[in-house]
Amino acid sequence: MPQEHTGASIAPEHVTVLAGPTAVGKGTVSTYIRDHCPDVWLSVSATTRAPRPGEQEGVHYFFVDDDEFQRMVDEGQMLEWAVVHNRSRYGTPRQKVLDAVAAGRRVLLEIDLAGARQVRQSMPEAQLVFLAPPTWEELVARLTGRGTESPEEQQVRLETAKMELAAEPEFDHTVVNDQVETAAQRLVELMGLDPRTCA
Ligand code: 5GP
Numbered sequence: 015m016p017q018e019h020t021g022a023s024i025a026p027e028h029v030t031v032l033a034g035p036t037a038v039g040k041g042t043v044s045t046y047i048r049d050h051c052p053d054v055w056l057s058v059s060a061t062t063r064a065p066r067p068g069e070q071e072g073v074h075y076f077f078v079d080d081d082e083f084q085r086m087v088d089e090g091q092m093l094e095w096a097v098v099h100n101r102s103r104y105g106t107p108r109q110k111v112l113d114a115v116a117a118g119r120r121v122l123l124e125i126d127l128a129g130a131r132q133v134r135q136s137m138p139e140a141q142l143v144f145l146a147p148p149t150w151e152e153l154v155a156r157l158t159g160r161g162t163e164s165p166e167e168q169q170v171r172l173e174t175a176k177m178e179l180a181a182e183p184e185f186d187h188t189v190v191n192d193q194v195e196t197a198a199q200r201l202v203e204l205m206g207l208d209p210r211t212c213a
Contacts, residue, residue, distance in 0.1 A: 026141035026186070027206035028115050031123045033130040034145035035175035037157035039191045043145060044124040046198045051212035054205065055119040057111055060086060063102035076107070094125065094132035099171070104129070120205045127178050134184070143204060144185035148192045
């Protein structure tokens with residue numbers, strides 16, 4: 015039986031929210047953890063955006079249309095959800111998180127800042143971890159170096175990143191993403207796991 019969320023059975027290290035400014039490398043760190051740390055379950059979000067080449071249904075996202083996403087919201091299935099970069103909607107299916115916790119897994123949510131704030135409200139036991147760039151210049155270099163966005167889009171993302179950096183004090187912990195593997199190890203330690211379990 016899936017456990018109901020009573021508010022009493024979740025400890026901070028059971029559910030960890032990883033957020034941070036755009037292009038800081040949240041996706042890279044969480045992908046590293048998904049691929050190397052078997053004791054961590056990386057939550058799979060629902061999104062209304064189209065799959066990119068190589069992305070698989072149920073592995074990277076649950077790809078749904080607007081109606082289906084709205085149905086999930088209306089039925090209260092989302093732990094949190096947000097419109098990201100003024101475009102598509104992304105949300106965390108709540109029951110899958112609860113099931114994973116009940117099964118003894120450490121759950122990692124890689125979501126945006128608006129989503130992290132909602133989790134603070136709806137699941138206050140969860141810990142919020144801010145992934146920070148080593149420096150502002152490094153963040154700009156990562157964003158422009160990625161080369162996947164237009165100059166206008168890059169400008170929008172930089173403005174967003176400035177606002178997102180200012181949110182760091184709302185978080186329980188900060189991990190600096192100077193190097194993916196070490197950032198992932200620090201995150202795993204905050205989840206109460208021995209990083210040596212990540213192979
Ligand atoms: P992408 O489209 O590149 O896969 O993801 C774009 C952004 O959406 C990332 O910053 C990621 O953190 C955020 N995101 C992914 N899943 C969720 C979710 O379930 N909820 C929220 N609030 N943001 C999400």
